[in-house]
Structures are given as structure tokens and as C-alpha cells.
Amino acid sequence: MTLERGETLLVTLGIPVVLLVFFTLVPVLPTGTRHRVDFLAPGVLALAVMSTAMVSLGIATAFERSYGVLKRLGATPLGRPVLLTAKIVSVIAVEVAQIVILVAVSLALGWRPHPAAGLAVVAVLLATVAFAGIGLAMAGALRAEVTLAVANGVYVILLLIGGVLFPLAKLGGLASFARLLPTAALSDALHPTLGAGSGVPPEAWIVLGVWAVAAPVVAAMTFKWE
Amino acid sequence: MDGVSFDADAGEVVALLGPNGAGKTTTIETLEGYRRAGAGTVRVLGLDPWSDHTRLTARVGVVLQRGGVYPVMSAERAVRLFASYYEDPRDPEELIDLVGLRSVARTPYKRLSGGEQQRLALALALVGKPSVAFLDEPTAGVDPAGRIAVRDVVSALRSDGVCVILTSHELDEVQRLADRVVIVDHGKVVAAGRQGEIQGGAEELRFAADPGLAVGDLSARLGVPVSEGPPGEYVVSAAPVPALVASLTAWLAERDLALGDLRAGRQRLEDVFLRLTGAEVGVPAGSANHAAGSDSRRRERRGRGRR
Numbered sequence: 001m002t003l004e005r006g007e008t009l010l011v012t013l014g015i016p017v018v019l020l021v022f023f024t025l026v027p028v029l030p031t032g033t034r035h036r037v038d039f040l041a042p043g044v045l046a047l048a049v050m051s052t053a054m055v056s057l058g059i060a061t062a063f064e065r066s067y068g069v070l071k072r073l074g075a076t077p078l079g080r081p082v083l084l085t086a087k088i089v090s091v092i093a094v095e096v097a098q099i100v101i102l103v104a105v106s107l108a109l110g111w112r113p114h115p116a117a118g119l120a121v122v123a124v125l126l127a128t129v130a131f132a133g134i135g136l137a138m139a140g141a142l143r144a145e146v147t148l149a150v151a152n153g154v155y156v157i158l159l160l161i162g163g164v165l166f167p168l169a170k171l172g173g174l175a176s177f178a179r180l181l182p183t184a185a186l187s188d189a190l191h192p193t194l195g196a197g198s199g200v201p202p203e204a205w206i207v208l209g210v211w212a213v214a215a216p217v218v219a220a221m222t223f224k225w226e
Numbered sequence: 227m228d229g230v231s232f233d234a235d236a237g238e239v240v241a242l243l244g245p246n247g248a249g250k251t252t253t254i255e256t257l258e259g260y261r262r263a264g265a266g267t268v269r270v271l272g273l274d275p276w277s278d279h280t281r282l283t284a285r286v287g288v289v290l291q292r293g294g295v296y297p298v299m300s301a302e303r304a305v306r307l308f309a310s311y312y313e314d315p316r317d318p319e320e321l322i323d324l325v326g327l328r329s330v331a332r333t334p335y336k337r338l339s340g341g342e343q344q345r346l347a348l349a350l351a352l353v354g355k356p357s358v359a360f361l362d363e364p365t366a367g368v369d370p371a372g373r374i375a376v377r378d379v380v381s382a383l384r385s386d387g388v389c390v391i392l393t394s395h396e397l398d399e400v401q402r403l404a405d406r407v408v409i410v411d412h413g414k415v416v417a418a419g420r421q422g423e424i425q426g427g428a429e430e431l432r433f434a435a436d437p438g439l440a441v442g443d444l445s446a447r448l449g450v451p452v453s454e455g456p457p458g459e460y461v462v463s464a465a466p467v468p469a470l471v472a473s474l475t476a477w478l479a480e481r482d483l484a485l486g487d488l489r490a491g492r493q494r495l496e497d498v499f500l501r502l503t504g505a506e507v508g509v510p511a512g513s514a515n516h517a518a519g520s521d522s523r524r525r526e527r528r529g530r531g532r533r
Binding site for chain 2: 064067068069071072073074075076077078079
């Protein structure tokens with residue numbers, strides 16, 4: 001059902017691609033790397049993960065809750081575990097599609113990655129769980145329209161301070177706060193594993209790990225099914 | 227809720243009636259496993275719907291007060307989807323025909339009329355071949371033709387040995403359909419029994435006329451108790467023998483009062499209902515909606531708190 005919502009596809013795929021292409025071709029961002037695409041490619045991947053796992057999952061679930069769909073499903077043999085598994089599978093499927101397209105576009109723009117793919121995948125999975133937890137926590141606690149606004153708002157903020165379009169160092173004092181957030185942690189993990197080849201800062205793994213545990217737990221505890 | 231207690235058997239249709247805010251939905255949601263009973267025992271098919279919820283879902287079908295279908299999904303697709311949740315579902319096509327939605331099978335849910343949505347909800351409740359069906363207002367907003375379809379479906383369920391518990395505001399429907407009736411008000415059961423028994427054995431004479439008649443005087447004249455229920459509705463508590471009717475109409479004629487309506491014999495379910503819960507409904511016309519609204523809100527809050 002998510003794929004059928006054209007507007008979601010626009011956000012989840014359109015925005016990362018547009019940002020990637022525009023800021024690669026237009027020399028306006030202080031990416032700090034020789035080729036802008038080397039910084040932007042991992043950055044938009046982090047963005048893609050956030051938009052699928054947090055924004056589109058969160059909003060879809062929020063509306064399912066407001067239409068009474070979740071409540072109705074509760075009366076069928078479907079069961080919560082199966083429902084959650086189905087949602088996770090669909091999130092991962094969309095992410096795979098996004099990654100394929102974004103990697104293809106990046107390569108076409110001249111990206112030359114040195115991928116430590118295994119670690120990158122781990123980072124993406126941890127971040128997916130963390131963002132899904134945040135998205136579902138919003139969906140379960142807030143009214144659907146509020147979740148819509150908050151999810152999109154958080155997306156924009158994390159886009160700006162998440163190390164997606166320019167290095168965190170450029171943020172000055174704000175950087176230490178930004179590093180505690182999952183988007184920055186994910187970009188901090190993806191940049192070295194897919195690009196420069198230097199190690200992932202351990203703080204990034206810790207931040208990702210903490211969010212990946214705490215966010216789903218909070219969501220599970222606070223989810224109101226009606 | 228306060229001491230609500232009743233039971234229902236296979237092949238029986240039990241109607242749960244009550245004014246808004248009486249606790250019908252609370253009761254039914256407790257039976258469906260959405261709420262936990264504060265005290266007492268709740269058993270559906272021998273299982274506790276709260277703690278044994280997973281085991282019951284395959285055998286119970288529900289129609290909730292609010293839809294529960296994705297707005298963009300077509301009726302046909304919704305039935306197929308729900309069929310996939312059960313091990314031995316009914317044929318979706320047959321179900322769609324049964325509830326009379328064949329002509330709108332491909333229409334998205336949000337474009338269905340209220341009555342069509344309600345009938346789809348009924349189909350979804352039955353797709354798993356349940357042994358128990360909880361139907362919350364199954365005919366709300368349904369047009370007369372659709373109501374006949376719903377009635378037929380419920381009768382067929384009864385013949386198949388399904389236990390049907392339904393709530394409704396359509397007392398004529400309930401009268402035609404229910405085997406037993408439970409009336410709740412303010413979270414308590416005010417009447418329960420077989421259809422027919424509830425209406426009472428005692429026969430009465432009921433008539434409608436201008437409000438505020440001198441019932442004391444009339445009562446003295448007829449020699450039997452007379453009371454006014456909701457304004458303008460009067461009950462003469464005696465068997466409606468012709469002599470009584472004649473005395474009544476003579477009394478009215480003397481005072482040049484018009485007779486609006488005259489009913490003799492066993493009460494209608496609606497009369498019983500209004501009498502038992504009528505205190506809330508019987509307010510002067512102008513303030514009726516406002517008072518009833520705030521009353522039911524207050525009742526709703528009290529009901530939840532007490533639980």
C-alpha cells in the first residue's frame with residue numbers, strides 16, 4: 001500500500017535524488033572532499049533510510065491507526081508480530097530499491113566508492129530499526145495529522161544537521177549535539193565505510209546502537225492502538 | 227460498568243440496547259478483548275477474550291463502530307485481504323453477493339456510502355466463519371433494501387448456529403431479529419429477557435395526546451392508574467377492554483382533547499425501552515438535544531472512571 005501512495009515515493013526517492021544531483025552539479029556546498037559527490041552519495045543514502053523508516057512508515061502507521069485499521073486488524077488472527085514483520089520487510093524492500101537507484105545515480109555522477117559494504121549494511125540496519133522506532137512511537141502517541149507534521153519537521157531538521165549535505169564540523173558548536181542524533185551517526189558511519197576508507201568513529205556505533213534499542217522500546221510501551 | 231451480567235448461546239441473537247453513553251460499546255469491546263474487565267468474569271467460547279485473545283481471533287467476527295478499512299482499498303480487495311488472515315475462509319465473491327455489494331465491489335472504501343461501508347464491515351466480520359459475531363450497529367446508515375440483506379444474513383447466521391450479539395438503536399429491527407434483549411443504562415442492566423417476555427405480560431392501553439393532561443382526574447374516572455411517560459405519551463395500566471376505551475375517549479371528548487394515537491395490547495420494544503430509559507429522553511423539546519448530549523458525556527466519563 002505504501003508504494004501506491006505516489007506522494008510518498010516523491011519524498012522517499014525524489015528528494016534524495018534531486019539533492020544528490022543538484023548539489024553535485026552546483027558547487028555551493030562546503031563538502032570538504034575533492035569531488036562533491038564523494039560526500040553527498042553516502043549522505044543521501046542516510047537521508048533515504050530516514051525518510052523510509054521514519055517518515056513514510058511513521059505517517060502510514062499513524063493514518064492506519066486513525067482510520068481504525070489497526071484496531072480492526074487486532075480482531076483478526078493476523079497478530080502483531082506478523083504485522084510488524086510485514087512492515088519491516090516492506091521498509092527494507094523500499095530501502096533496497098532506493099539504494100540501488102541512488103548508487104546508480106551517484107556512480108553516473110562520478111562517485112568512486114571504496115566500499116566496506118558489510119559494515120555499511122550493519123549501519124543501515126541499525127539506523128533502520130532506530131528510525132522505525134521513532135516513526136512508530138510518533139504514530140502511536142500522536143494524532144495522525146500531528147505525526148504528519150512532526151515526522152516531516154524532524155526529517156528537515158535532521159537533513160540540515162545530520163551530516164547529509166555538508167560535514168558536521170561545519171556546524172561548529174551545534175556539531176556535538178548533532179552527533180547524538182541517529183542521522184548524523186549514520187552518516188558518520190557511511191562516509192568512512194563507503195568513501196574515504198578511514199574508520200568509523202566508535203561514538204557513531206554507540207549512538208546508533210542506543211537509538212536502535214531505545215526507540216522501539218519506547219514505541220512498544222507507548223503505542224495506543226486506537 | 228456496574229454489575230453487567232448476561233449470557234448468550236449458540237444459534238441465538240442477543241441484542242444489547244441502551245441510550246448513548248449507557249455502556250453498550252464498553253461491554254462489547256470487553257467481550258471482543260479490547261478492554262479488560264475491572265471485576266468479574268468474561269468468557270467467550272469458554273476463553274477469556276483479554277488473556278486468550280490470540281486463540282479467539284480465529285473464531286470471532288466483529289463489526290466495529292468505525293470502519294477499519296484502508297480508504298483507498300476496494301470492497302473486493304478488502305474481503306480478499308481479510309480472507310487471507312483465516313485458515314478456512316468463506317469465498318470472498320460469495321460474501322460480496324451476500325451483503326449486496328456486487329455493484330460497488332471495485333469502488334474504493336472512501337467512496338462507498340455509509341450503508342455500503344457498514345455492509346462491507348459485516349462481510350469482513352464473517353469471512354472467517356466465526357462461531358460468535360459481535361456486531362456494533364450493523365444497520366447504522368443502511369438503506370431499507372440493505373437492511374433486509376443484513377437481517378437475512380443475521381438470520382442465516384442464527385440458523386448456522388452462530389451466536390450473534392448486536393447493538394442497535396433501531397428498535398423495530400431488533401424486535402424482528404433478536405431472541406433475547408438486554409437493556410443497559412448508566413452502566414447497569416435495567417432489563418433482560420426473551421423477546422416477548424420483556425414487553426411484559428400485563429396488558430395496557432397507551433395513547434398519545436397533548437402533554438400535561440390531568441392524569442389524576444382521568445385515573446379517578448377510569449378507576450385504574452394512569453401515568454404520563456415522555457410528554458404526551460400516556461399509559462393506562464389495565465387490560466384494554468372496550469368499556470375502558472369508551473370511558474377514555476368519553477373523558478377526552480368532554481374536554482375536547484384530540485387523540486393522537488391509541489395502542490392496545492402488548493407493548494412494543496420501543497415503549498419498554500423509552501419507559502426504562504425515558505427519564506433522560508423526557509425533557510422539554512427545546513433543550514432535549516443539549517441536555518441529552520451533556521448527560522451522555524457525563525455518563526460516559528462516570529462509566530470509564532468506575533471501571
